[in-house]
Amino acid sequence: MKVRVRYSRHGRIRFISHRDTARIMERAFRKLAIPVVYSQGFSPRPKFSFGLALTVGHESEAEYLDVDLVSLDHLESLPQQLTQALPDGLTVEAAIQLDQGAASLQQVVKCCQWRIEVIGAPIEAVMKAVSALVAAPQLPLERERKGKTSVVDVRPAILELQVVGPTVHGVELLALLANEDLSIRPSELIRVLALDLREGQVCRTHQFTNAEGGRVEPIDRSNLIAAGATMATNPLAPSAWPAESQAS
Amino acid sequence: MTSVWPLLEPWLAQVQKPARYIGCEDGAKAKAPDPALVSWLFTYPDTYEIGLPNQGLQILYEIINERADARADRAYAPWTDLEAIMRLQAIPLFSVEHHTPAAEFDVIAFNLSAELTYTNLINCIDLAGLPIYSRDRSADDPLIMVGGHCMFNPEPVADFVDVAVLGDGEEVVSELTELIAHQRQSGETKQQLLVSIAGLQGCYVPSLYQPQYSNDGAYIGLLPTLDGLPGTVEKRTVADLAQWPYPKEQLIPLTEVVHDRLNVEVFRGCTRGCRFCQAGMITRPVRERPAEQVRTMVQSGLKRSGYDEVALTSLSTADFSSIENTVGAIMDDADSMGCGPVSVSLPSLRVDAFGVGIAAQLQRARRSGLTFAPEAGTWRMRQIINKLIREEDLYEAVEAAFSQGWQRVKLYFLIGLPSETDEDTLAIADLAKACVKLGRAHTKRASVTVSIGGFVPKPFTPFQWFGQNTAAELQRKVNLLKDATRRANGVNIKWHDPKATVVEGINSRGDRRISAVIEDVWRNGGTFQEWSEHFDMQRWTDAMDRAGLTVEDVVYRHRHQDEALPWDHISAGLHKDFLWTDWQDALAQVGLPDCRWTPCYDCGACTGYGIEHVVASATPPAGGSQGTGQDLATGNSVPVQLLGPKA
Structure with a gap:
């Protein structure tokens, strides 16, 4: 059972x-x-x-x-x-x-929501970078897998991204990231933000499946x-x- | 006490396997730091995965935490990535329970079970923020104590440590705690405390003894610097394992470690008398745990841990009285507990004691790996090392394994044994091929893994006088075996790096001058020497040169009968003339029976300490005659205390 x-x-x-x-x-x-x-x-x-x-x-x-x-x-x-x-x-x-x-x-999980703390830049800079990222039509990311380097456009995998506000050490983001054929990890999201940022506290808040046009949890x-x-x-x-x- | 956790935590996501540093194991004792308690930090000078399962440290950790006047935490050597961060960020060595800096404990106690960890020992002392030499540490600094099998020659690390403890630690760890508590109340000096400790049986305080050298630089002995100090430091032995059912709550790590299973020690000591085996010499006599206690410890341990495997540990588990019944009872208990299948593994199996009976019991659950240790390829060689198993015994054991469904067995051999010829070495390949042939009758996939170790003569063995084979000679023998098995389908050969074997030799039989060599290697970056990616023999040979010592003299040279040995002031109970006679017998290919079942030959281990074997059955198991076919019926004068209903 x-x-x-x-x-x-x-x-x-x-x-x-x-x-x-x-x-x-x-x-x-x-x-x-x-x-x-x-x-x-x-x-x-x-x-x-x-x-x-x-x-x-x-x-x-x-x-x-x-x-x-x-x-x-x-x-x-x-x-x-x-x-x-x-x-x-x-x-x-x-x-x-x-x-x-x-x-x-x-098979069923299509995307995950994350709380991501980024450290190393003032909140204004992070907000600007987030706006630019959301507006970008493409986001090429270099990935290395089994010694081979390839460039992938990860923009379609970033479904939602917003700045929540400041934390003690940095800035908190809320992101909805795809987990299908194309996916992106929180650490990769930080890389494509194109600032010199370190990863702080990261927490997966939800995993979502698709059902009748909406998102539901498993x-x-x-x-x-x-x-x-x-x-x-x-x-x-x-x-x-x-x-x-x-x-x- | 303070915690380094806030400093450490932000870096953990950047290092390999950070779960090594978080504690949180089931079985961890969270006894809060309290300045009123005598505090111990039990430390293993290698990675968490290697150190956590160490039974010795776990036993002492529980005993101390059960005491009302003491507490204990644990620490392990940080891997090189975290060490680099710790040095940059000024984070000291810490305990995994409370992340307390090591220097805040009263005692930092290390287990030394492998000589190649010696550079990690001083690295840990240094990471604690303490001077590595005992003479440079102050009265406020923790005492550095060491124990474990390597300490039967403590001289190579003598200058670094305050106390070396010899033998079983169960009792002496409490006696040491009481002396430290007394020192606090009475306001004794550190020196007075060390003198009191030197009066405890099993405790060697190197700073109170001065080594002597002849004009030509030969080691000639060691003298106490104060009146009243013992001239010889005797080991400790617990008489009855039944009184020490430890660990009661084995630590269950969150991350994978070696020997990741329930481990229950079924007996301590071994009198098979294999002449290369230091463990079998220094842990005498045999003390069995009652079978009923074994069964209870296994049952409660499995329930508590959720493990699906239990190892019955000892130096030769098939010698445990009624081993078949015990394994069967454990399997039955596991079935009735409803936790799912449980497999039993028996490390250190003698081939002459492994039959279809045990094999059938073991294969009731998932089959764990089977390793047999014939140790040498020819009967002549096995007579010399007193491992008296016949070729037929090996074939019967291997046949039993393959017939019960095993597809792979592992065979362990030593090369570089006294008087070894190429014929002896090559016979290893023949044995392996014959075993594969036996297996192929049962399954096409049958294979045999041959694991080859280079022999290192150890203190308190009959071979302590023997000059170790050179690295080149060991490598030549490895190559012989590689060539001889190149075309042998199903035989896989693995070997230990002969260069590491040489360094083990330096640290096994060297005298106090090796301390400078260890320091030199450490200063040149030589930590984690058990790890091939960090090991470099050049560092050791360079350091030997700079210390004015030669590998030839310390490792390759045969010792004379009348020569002072650097461990002559230590005693495992064994008479030196017994060891010498056994060495001569070895060269004459004369065997020695197991004194558990035959008359006492007075090696000194029982008689010297007024203790005896504790075995449940006076009848030898299969293979008890050691392949000699000798009549054991006369064996009634051996001191054997029978377990069971007391008269």
Whole structure:
């Protein structure tokens, strides 16, 4: 039974790698004795599917993983249990059942929203650079992959970009960046801003899929209610859902 | 105490594997800094991935944190990228729990398990902001202590450290804590404290001993500088492992480390008597953990950690009494816990003790790698090193592995052993080819990886008098094996750099004058010498020249019987004449039985300290006769304390 889990990553633990996260998640399910379906074959592996990698050092309010569980008995309490089995800084906020044939996270996620702190230039300069970038018809970026250099126009991958305001050390940007055939990383966005900027705190705030002309999240509240499903949420999760915090 | 975290954090995104520096492991103790407590910083002088799994440090870390009067943090050598930043930004060596500067601890205690980490030892002392030589440090500076197997010849690092601790640390770490606490209350001087420490069994204070050299520069011995100091420093040995079920909460790292699995020590010590093996000589006698305790530690450890692999560690795990039953019980427990499949790995397997029975138990879950260590290619050579396994034993073990579904086994051999001929070396290739042939009967994919290490004679072994093979000679032997297996399908050869083997030799048997060499190499940038990309033998040979020493004299030369050895003032209990006799027996190809199951030959390790073997079964396991077919029925005068219901 496929289950999708949403979690956040904050604090010191943001320095672990994607691979580390996978190992920590696998161990957490074993600690809780929640049986995961294993692949068949010479070297059976538990069936996990980790979505987009999160860069070492970046925080996130919207990470996802899919896991194939033997039973759904624990789904209600899963977010809370998992959070307790995970190291500090990883907080599971929700878990839902997926259709058996549901598309993978890699397939459905089309873009991500980021809070990006840039350090090294006054806010006026950053605002000017952002305006110029948004107005530019093309943004050639040199990329090196497997020793080969190629130039890619990344402008179409920058869906939205705005300056939020000053931080203690720099300036905060809010960006919506594509994750399809053409994609761009926060570090590359900083490079194409054409200022001598350093990356400060970076946080992924949302991952979005496309549905009926609009953007929805892989675990989305309104979507769930429409489908009539129940969603297990973690009452301990520090970041409440936007809709919920407005209601209360 | 202060924290360097605010200084460090902004740089972490720029370095490789920053998870090395954040702590946060499950099992980490967050005992808050408190000036009233005696504080220890347990440090491994290599990267986090290598250092974190070190069981010795984890054991001491728990014991200290359980004490009401003390606390401990951990530190590891920062990789070169972070070190460069730390030096530029004036960030000192720090603990991973609280990011406290190392110099704020009472004791910085290093584990030295590999000689090639010695330059990292002084680099860490320097990064802490302290003078590297003990004589230059003040009364306010932390004490620098070192322990681990390398400290059975502490002289190469003697000038850098305040205290070297010999043998098992479980008890002495508390005794040291109490002496430091007492010094604080009484206002004793640092010198008075060091003299008290020198009175503890297992503690060597190098500054209180003066080395002596003859007119022609030969080392002739070491003299205490004060009355009342012990002339010989004896090692420590815990009599009963059952009383020390540590680590109780093994550290579970966030990032991948070596030996990344649950590790449970099933026994300490080994009396197989392999003559090249320092560990087997200095950790005597054999002390088994009760099987029931092993089972409990494994079960609780798996539940707590979520690991899917457990290693039963020791110097020769197949010798553990009723190993098959124990592995079976662990597998059964794992099945009933519902955490998913668990694999059991048995490092250090003797081939004569590995049969289809154990193989069948192990393959119930995911098969972990299998490594056997025949060590030498011919029976003649194996008689000389007293590793008395027959070719048939190896073939039976390999057959058992392949028949139970393994597709690859690893074989470990030494080259450069005493009296070795090219015939002995080339026999390694023949054994490997024969093993592949056995495997191919079961699977076309069968392969054998042959791992070749150059032999370094170590202190407190019968081979301590033997002149090490030169780098060129070791390389020639490696090449012989490469040529002999070039066309052998399924045989892969891996070898250790012979130049690194020479440097290991310098640091293994050198005297106190090696301190200057280590300093010289370090000043010329020679850190992380265990890492081939940072290792350069030229730095060492240049430093030896500048110190007026030769590799020929320290490494390649055979020692005389009446020669003073730089570790003669240290004792692992072993009588020097026992070692000499065993060396002569080796050259005469005379074997020595395992005293666990046969009469005591009085090596000194038990009798000297009033301790005995602790084994659950007086019956030798498969291979207990060491391939000699000797009758073991007479073995009843050996001091063996049986575990189980006490009378």
